[in-house]
Amino acid sequence: MIGIAFLVGSLLFLAWAGTAFQRRFLLQDMTDSDAPVRALFAVVFSASCFLLELIILEVTDVISADTRLRAWRFALLSLSVIAAIVLPFFHAWWVAREKGFDQTKSVILAVMFLAAFQWCFWHYGALIPGVPPLAEGQHMVCVQQVIARLAVVGTVFLALLSGYGTINMPFTWLAAFIRPVTDSQVASVETQLAQSKHMLRDKAARITHLRDQEAAESLGGKKGGVFPSWLTSLVGGGGGGLAAQISALEIEQKTLKEVHRLMIMELAELKKERRRVVQSRTLWGRVRNALGYVFAAYCIYRLGSSLISSFTTSPGRADPVGFIAALLVTALSGGRVQVDRHAIGQYVALAFVGFVTANSLRNFLKDLLKFTSSIAGLMDPSVLTLLFTEVMVMYASASLLLIRQKLPDKHRDAITTAIGAPLEFSPFNRWFNGMFFVTALLSALVLYKTYQAKRDGDVFYHAVPAELSGAGLPGTGFSGFGEESPATTLRSGVASLAAGRGAAAWRMV
Numbered sequence: 001m002i003g004i005a006f007l008v009g010s011l012l013f014l015a016w017a018g019t020a021f022q023r024r025f026l027l028q029d030m031t032d033s034d035a036p037v038r039a040l041f042a043v044v045f046s047a048s049c050f051l052l053e054l055i056i057l058e059v060t061d062v063i064s065a066d067t068r069l070r071a072w073r074f075a076l077l078s079l080s081v082i083a084a085i086v087l088p089f090f091h092a093w094w095v096a097r098e099k100g101f102d103q104t105k106s107v108i109l110a111v112m113f114l115a116a117f118q119w120c121f122w123h124y125g126a127l128i129p130g131v132p133p134l135a136e137g138q139h140m141v142c143v144q145q146v147i148a149r150l151a152v153v154g155t156v157f158l159a160l161l162s163g164y165g166t167i168n169m170p171f172t173w174l175a176a177f178i179r180p181v182t183d184s185q186v187a188s189v190e191t192q193l194a195q196s197k198h199m200l201r202d203k204a205a206r207i208t209h210l211r212d213q214e215a216a217e218s219l220g221g222k223k224g225g226v227f228p229s230w231l232t233s234l235v236g237g238g239g240g241g242l243a244a245q246i247s248a249l250e251i252e253q254k255t256l257k258e259v260h261r262l263m264i265m266e267l268a269e270l271k272k273e274r275r276r277v278v279q280s281r282t283l284w285g286r287v288r289n290a291l292g293y294v295f296a297a298y299c300i301y302r303l304g305s306s307l308i309s310s311f312t313t314s315p316g317r318a319d320p321v322g323f324i325a326a327l328l329v330t331a332l333s334g335g336r337v338q339v340d341r342h343a344i345g346q347y348v349a350l351a352f353v354g355f356v357t358a359n360s361l362r363n364f365l366k367d368l369l370k371f372t373s374s375i376a377g378l379m380d381p382s383v384l385t386l387l388f389t390e391v392m393v394m395y396a397s398a399s400l401l402l403i404r405q406k407l408p409d410k411h412r413d414a415i416t417t418a419i420g421a422p423l424e425f426s427p428f429n430r431w432f433n434g435m436f437f438v439t440a441l442l443s444a445l446v447l448y449k450t451y452q453a454k455r456d457g458d459v460f461y462h463a464v465p466a467e468l469s470g471a472g473l474p475g476t477g478f479s480g481f482g483e484e485s486p487a488t489t490l491r492s493g494v495a496s497l498a499a500g501r502g503a504a505a506w507r508m509v
Helices: 002-026 035-060 065-098 103-123 143-173 183-223 229-234 239-280 283-309 320-332 341-376 381-405 409-419 426-457 466-471 486-498
Strands: none
Touching (some): 002 035, 002 065, 035 065, 035 381, 035 409, 065 103, 065 143, 065 409, 143 283, 143 381, 143 409, 183 239, 283 426, 381 409
16 A cells, blocks of 8 residues: 555656656746646656656565556556557647637547547558567557557657767767857847847837727727718728738737747857856866767767667677776675676666767757748747657657666566567667667767857857848847847848748748
């Protein structure tokens, strides 16, 4: 009974931690997402972390085996239902609602999408490499088949994140890749942000005034004024002219809101880069830089090891960090404790994957959304949260199989029993190693090209309307505002973009 109470309490705590994680880490420097999206994220975060907690409890043997087995079955069944039913339905409902459909139509569209998704998931999911065939007498709809399908896709995401993180971490830690941002640049963007905020207030007040004027004239026309309404409209002072002005102002307001939102994120990135510059001059900054070189060397080793493992099935040599750890344990114990170097190497490799993935997941998704925002303006807190939720479910499934492979047999059997049937790990391992290597090489190329562009062209991180380049917005440098005042230049840029002359001129820098 105490064990069950502990597990229930931990689930509630993890749900609270998921909410805090989203606000303080995932959506840092951004506005909050919708309440239903936050609730879904908290549930998925709790279920995913609960799997890791069960693995720790399995290894430490804290709670009775029977209670752990029930908890395993509950966790895996919950994760399967969330991944196969709840997430597809919720995402379809959320997209339909955002497109303007009412509640009833949104639910109907979500149900239709869920039915199509279920048909594809169960009929075509078996064609995915790595998904085991059905055993004799086994029903197709079972936890094992769901976990296998999720694990294959999750392994792909895990490899992408690990490959990206392997390259991104040295770029983040090494002082050589820090952009030399000055306080004057930060102050310049802060000034521009204050100007755009003032312009937004002016636009809103102007729209409200015109709407009140339009309503008053409409009411006066109904009561019968001195001049008919069509004559007032004809000379430019009537409802038609006001409606056109309001429509134009609303377009400009919408454009300016998007620019203002981008500038908030740009300012946050700029301040972060400035803090890195200041920190690099401290003692901790120098230590961090030295650790960055060590980490870069280990990343190179992991790349070579993954390349070899993707073509061979042998376990390979012991990890160098595991080798050093085994030597230290043996030396400190005076030779009384002997450690399996290969086993420690496996755990070190797993810890490495978890470390770089946890550190790179948010940056990976934000960089992905920065690219998509240059095309369709998708940089939205709710979109980021939903993407994170999807990735988290698949990542949890893939991590479960990765960790299960490295556990002793007695602990591995408990997870296998909860899944319902054994899952072969070799296909997932080969997928991971191959994609890890390819993703790391592509990430190195993209990050280095981005670093060169920032260094040579003084460009920045987000997509910015090219028509607004004269306003000194982030992404165009900080060389000044030209002959006109900042507010005048920014207003002309917004008006030009709203008129359609620069609507297609979004660029990625």
